[in-house]
Amino acid sequence: MVKQPRRGTNTRRTFLTATGGAALAGLAGCLGEGDGGGRESDDPVRFVLNPAEEQTDIVEEYTPMKEYLEAETGADIELIRAGSYVETFEALNTNQAEIADTSPTGLPGSQEFADVLGMRTAFGGPLYFSTIITTPDSDIESIDDLAGETMATGALLSFSGTLAPAMMLSEAGLDIGDFPQGDANDLEIQTADDHDTTREQMINDDTVAAAATGAFASAPQIPQEQFDEHEEFVEHSAEYEDAGSELEDGAEELQLIAVSDPLPRAPIAARSDWDEPVRDDVREALLDAEEEDLIPDDVDEEYELWFTGIEEADRSDYELVVELFDELDLEFEDFEDE
CATH class of the missing domain: 3.40.190.10 (Periplasmic binding protein-like II)
Incomplete structure (x- = not known):
């Protein structure tokens, strides 16, 4: 059938203007105020998580990944549950996280502050x-x-x-x-x-x-x-x-x-100005992870992670998302965290 016409000019602005810090108030209570880039090299790597399902304990589900990354990189990984899709990207934008498990829909407006580290896969499929x-x-x-x-x-x-x-x-x-x-x-x-x-x-x-x-x-x-x-x-x-x-x-x-x-499955994103050596170690460990690293045999079925690996990816793998935003005449900054 013929598509219904949409309104607007289909020009996407960046995410920075509207989100500012107001919508981040809920997450700031968990993370503390942004530190303006003054991280110490031995500070924990802050990994923000956004659950897609209500009946999950996402921190528990990601704990095997945390333990795997710590063993592979020597870094301390701090898992933090966010309250929404927007909050995960706000955490990267305001230097309140180094990594975020997030939605593909945040990518069109986060070019200036977020990089794609990889794409999640499930049982071999992206x-x-x-x-x-x-x-x-x-x-x-x-x-x-x-x-x-x-x-x-x-x-x-x-x-x-x-x-x-x-x-x-x-x-x-x-x-x-x-x-x-x-x-x-x-x-x-x-x-x-x-x-x-x-x-x-x-x-x-x-x-x-x-x-x-x-x-x-x-x-x-x-x-x-x-x-x-x-x-x-x-x-x-x-x-x-x-x-x-x-x-x-x-x-x-x-x-x-x-x-x-x-x-395309959701990305693992990183703060663009996170330039510590451990970033490359974390990315390499993510891409090398096997299913048993993310879902060990002794994990309770109730707390199994819903993906089995991470494959190499960049923003070009999410062109469909950009096209969808254009078709729906959307800009990421128009969304407010509720």
Whole structure:
């Protein structure tokens, strides 16, 4: 279908102006004020983490990676949980972190202060997918059927939970208006903090007809055969083999409406002006990490990391994100941390 026209000039400014320090207040309480670059060589390497799922202890999940990096580099690694996608890049911008686990959507506006160290992979694959889902008793069979309905999405800067689904809606012919900066015209879209909450909003609220989440948060509750017609998902998604796995344990069954094109997995980013020798050691250790380094055999299944390696990458690997920002007429600095 023909894409709905968007407004604006599609020029992206840098991230620096709007974020300043106001939205960083929540993270500053954890990290302390920025030190203006006056780090000592033996200070801990601050690694900021942003959870995509509500029901996770991300510090616990990253502890094996922390221990691996410390053993490989001799550095002390400090893991710090952020509260949002924006906060992870603000931490780099204001010298409150050296490394950040973050979303691809922060890259278009962070050229002046953040570098890509590598791209996360899962079971050998650097690609993942967004899904739009509903419940089996729903009358929603395609994206077209969402006209006039309410749909739940993830955090405003979530690549697979919000921005990729917004493009899916637009490409299907729905007028999404100013979303995610404002309201959509052909349907109501409400956002949540993370993928798990988005999914549960739809399950528990009869007024919410559909939800958008990364496949990692939906596939375990979708019968595997529903993905079989999506060849790229079958070939590239780490979630395909696990599809439907939670149904036998009594999880609520979900119905697949649509699957996105392949998306590049999230980057590990570093502060550009972090010029200590340990930076190269950390990057090399990340790229050399094996699955058993990140998910040791003795780790409780509840605390397993959701990716299995990091491969070499740079900003050119995320051109799709830049194109998506252009298509949606977005600038990273327009997003406010809530």
